[in-house]
Amino acid sequence: MSVLIDVQGLGKTFTDTTMRLGPKRPPVRAVESVSFQIHQGEALAVVGESGCGKSTLGRLLLHLIEASEGRVMFENRDMSAMSRHEIRQLRQRMQMVFQDPFGSLSPRRTVADIIAEPMDSFGLTKSRKDRREKVAELLDLVGLPPSYMDRRPRQFSGGQRQRIGIARAISVDPAFIVADEPVSALDVSIQAQIINLMQDLQEKRGFSFLFIAHDLAVVRHVADRVAVMYLGRIVEMGTKAQIYSSPHHPYTEALMSAAPRPDPAARSNRIILEGDVPSPSNVPSGCPFRTRCPLAAEICSVERPPLIEVEPGHTAACHFATPYPIAQRSPAT
Amino acid sequence: MSDRLLDIRDLSVEFGPVARPLRVVDRVSFSIDAGKTLGIVGESGSGKSMTALSVLRLVPEPPARISGQILFDGRDLLKVPRRNMPAIRGKDIGMIFQEPMASLNPLMSIGDQIAEAIMLHESMSADRRRERVLDLLRLVGLPDPEGRLGAYPDQFSGGMRQRVMAAIAMACNPRLLIADEPTTALDVTIQAQVLEMMLDIRRRFNSAILLITHDLGVVAEVCERVVVMYAGKVVEDADVGSLFANALHPYTQGLLRSVPSLTDTRKRLYQIPGSVPPARTIKAGCPFRPRCPARMDRCAVEMPPLVPYAPGHRAACWAVSKEMAE
Numbered sequence: 001m002s003v004l005i006d007v008q009g010l011g012k013t014f015t016d017t018t019m020r021l022g023p024k025r026p027p028v029r030a031v032e033s034v035s036f037q038i039h040q041g042e043a044l045a046v047v048g049e050s051g052c053g054k055s056t057l058g059r060l061l062l063h064l065i066e067a068s069e070g071r072v073m074f075e076n077r078d079m080s081a082m083s084r085h086e087i088r089q090l091r092q093r094m095q096m097v098f099q100d101p102f103g104s105l106s107p108r109r110t111v112a113d114i115i116a117e118p119m120d121s122f123g124l125t126k127s128r129k130d131r132r133e134k135v136a137e138l139l140d141l142v143g144l145p146p147s148y149m150d151r152r153p154r155q156f157s158g159g160q161r162q163r164i165g166i167a168r169a170i171s172v173d174p175a176f177i178v179a180d181e182p183v184s185a186l187d188v189s190i191q192a193q194i195i196n197l198m199q200d201l202q203e204k205r206g207f208s209f210l211f212i213a214h215d216l217a218v219v220r221h222v223a224d225r226v227a228v229m230y231l232g233r234i235v236e237m238g239t240k241a242q243i244y245s246s247p248h249h250p251y252t253e254a255l256m257s258a259a260p261r262p263d264p265a266a267r268s269n270r271i272i273l274e275g276d277v278p279s280p281s282n283v284p285s286g287c288p289f290r291t292r293c294p295l296a297a298e299i300c301s302v303e304r305p306p307l308i309e310v311e312p313g314h315t316a317a318c319h320f321a322t323p324y325p326i327a328q329r330s331p332a333t
Numbered sequence: 334m335s336d337r338l339l340d341i342r343d344l345s346v347e348f349g350p351v352a353r354p355l356r357v358v359d360r361v362s363f364s365i366d367a368g369k370t371l372g373i374v375g376e377s378g379s380g381k382s383m384t385a386l387s388v389l390r391l392v393p394e395p396p397a398r399i400s401g402q403i404l405f406d407g408r409d410l411l412k413v414p415r416r417n418m419p420a421i422r423g424k425d426i427g428m429i430f431q432e433p434m435a436s437l438n439p440l441m442s443i444g445d446q447i448a449e450a451i452m453l454h455e456s457m458s459a460d461r462r463r464e465r466v467l468d469l470l471r472l473v474g475l476p477d478p479e480g481r482l483g484a485y486p487d488q489f490s491g492g493m494r495q496r497v498m499a500a501i502a503m504a505c506n507p508r509l510l511i512a513d514e515p516t517t518a519l520d521v522t523i524q525a526q527v528l529e530m531m532l533d534i535r536r537r538f539n540s541a542i543l544l545i546t547h548d549l550g551v552v553a554e555v556c557e558r559v560v561v562m563y564a565g566k567v568v569e570d571a572d573v574g575s576l577f578a579n580a581l582h583p584y585t586q587g588l589l590r591s592v593p594s595l596t597d598t599r600k601r602l603y604q605i606p607g608s609v610p611p612a613r614t615i616k617a618g619c620p621f622r623p624r625c626p627a628r629m630d631r632c633a634v635e636m637p638p639l640v641p642y643a644p645g646h647r648a649a650c651w652a653v654s655k656e657m658a659e
Contacts, residue, residue: 049522049523157608158377159608187377187608189588189608190376190608191593192591192605193605193606195593196601196602214521215593217594218593244596256595259595260548260551261554261595262594263553264553264554264573265574266553267553270525272529273525273526275476276490
């Protein structure tokens with residue numbers, strides 16, 4: 001499969017540009033030296049807690065914000081070197097699905113207008129009749145009755161609104177979709193419906209997918225590969241099987257262990273990380289995870305661990321990266 | 334049964350015209366013993382939060398009409414005059430809500446807010462009160478309590494604010510703690526910390542906890558008993574072990590099967606079709622019927638009663654009762 005998106009050393013630093021008096025706030029390094037590739041038809045999940053830079057990464061890939069360093073290649077073309085016109089043409093091939101389906105749908109417009117907007121703006125709708133037919137087809141594809149097209153978003157439940165958002169995103173038959181926490185705001189029984197829908201659509205339409213989430217369990221069903229982010233950096237990345245069966249980074253392991261499991265018998269010795277995620281404007285020296293890491297040793301405060309390959313296709317950034325559970329490891333002295 | 338702390342019997346909450354009421358909580362009954370944790374699980378619109386708010390008498394009447402009994406330590410809270418409720422709230426019953434920022438006063442230091450919760454119910458010298466506030470902050474695991482007394486809510490992270498909320502809730506050693514989605518807005522690693530803190534509080538004070546959540550994982554992790562609600566009704570209640578090992582109601586089974594898990598190798602998630610119906614549209618019969626894989630003719634006519642099928646395990650489903658009869 002060919003590479004659709006190639007991310008090379010991507011970084012984004014937000015600086016305080018307000019005109020207010022007083023000292024400027026320190027710059028925030030939201031994303032730092034991130035590199036990976038997404039192949040055609042592949043689903044990559046990016047997982048991490050709030051403030052880890054996962055949403056910023058999604059926006060960088062769509063070129064909604066300018067990168068401070070590095071570049072994003074879309075089909076071997078550097079997006080930062082493209083003209084505004086070229087970027088606009090590219091937008092037809094990349095779409096986004098948002099977390100809050102109501103916040104991203106205009107309450108005044110009908111479902112048909114909302115879904116057809118991307119097609120309208122790229123001149124893909126020939127006549128009113130053609131437009132209605134296309135919208136009907138899309139509604140059917142996402143599991144909603146076509147008769148809903150003249151209603152407005154407030155008449156729908158959260159799950160239905162998310163279906164509308166998805167119909168809109170796939171309307172222009174994009175090659176790449178970024179979904180930013182698409183199921184986090186939904187009830188459990190609805191979450192499963194939307195996850196299955198997205199899987200089906202991806203199989204049918206063959207688009208590539210960046211799925212942003214904070215929950216490793218949700219991602220398991222959607223992703224081919226998983227990247228775990230912490231404070232703007234990828235700390236571990238690998239195929240689904242590699243990440244779930246042999247996580248090498250203590251943060252990945254802690255994330256999995258912290259998720260409450262629906263099984264009272266497994267009420268367990270969870271790894272409970274201490275403290276909060278440090279502020280991205282004041283990242284600890286050395287390894288950014290060391291302040292919460294159960295394995296942290298002296299070297300961690302001095303030297304930042306590089307992202308190294310621990311097995312083919314599986315990378316981790318930890319001085320003690322090994323495939324053994326934390327409980328069985330002791331930090332090297 | 335002397336240690337039965339909270340006993341809710343036939344609690345109903347209605348809105349709208351008497352002739353055509355909108356019943357958001359429908360004849361709900363359950364009880365909690367001292368030192369135990371009971372979880373109410375349900376999706377949006379199941380009536381779980383409304384049930385919790387009624388226990389605190391925080392549902393304004395009118396417009397709401399509340400009936401049934403809420404026996405707290407033998408006394409019916411629904412018969413307590415409204416003006417006497419503030420003496421119970423915060424003293425005998427503490428509460429933690431989902432959005433700590435919306436419940437904390439942004440213009441008051443956290444030390445003062447916790448002290449206020451104590452002052453409302455107990456008189457003591459300022460020095461002793463300060464000691465008590467520090468003890469509470471240590472209890473909820475806030476780092477550097479002395480240094481943070483004068484800090485304001487916006488200086489804390491979400492997890493730390495939830496700890497401050499817990500300190501306020503525990504200010505007068507309440508016998509019952511009501512927590513409505515206390516960890517929903519938090520990151521997983523912080524959620525684990527807050528759940529651990531709640532369990533720790535329970536161990537130390539033998540308080541009972543009423544936990545409202547949509548997350549079955551959280552229930553499995555901290556509760557002893559579980560009540561599953563759907564469209565205002567209790568559809569199943571059981572001890573946590575028996576619910577997860579042997580869920581009876583098709584809704585509970587569906588919920589359990591639709592939770593994504595870290596270890597699961599299924600290609601597709603199980604999905605419950607459709608969504609929770611708006612309260613207005615629910616007519617006679619079982620509200621889960623349109624989404625239920627086991628529905629029968631009878632379900633359209635008559636709501637199944639909540640009946641026991643095993644010790645401490647009840648469900649409201651005609652299909653289950655038929656299966657058990659066979």
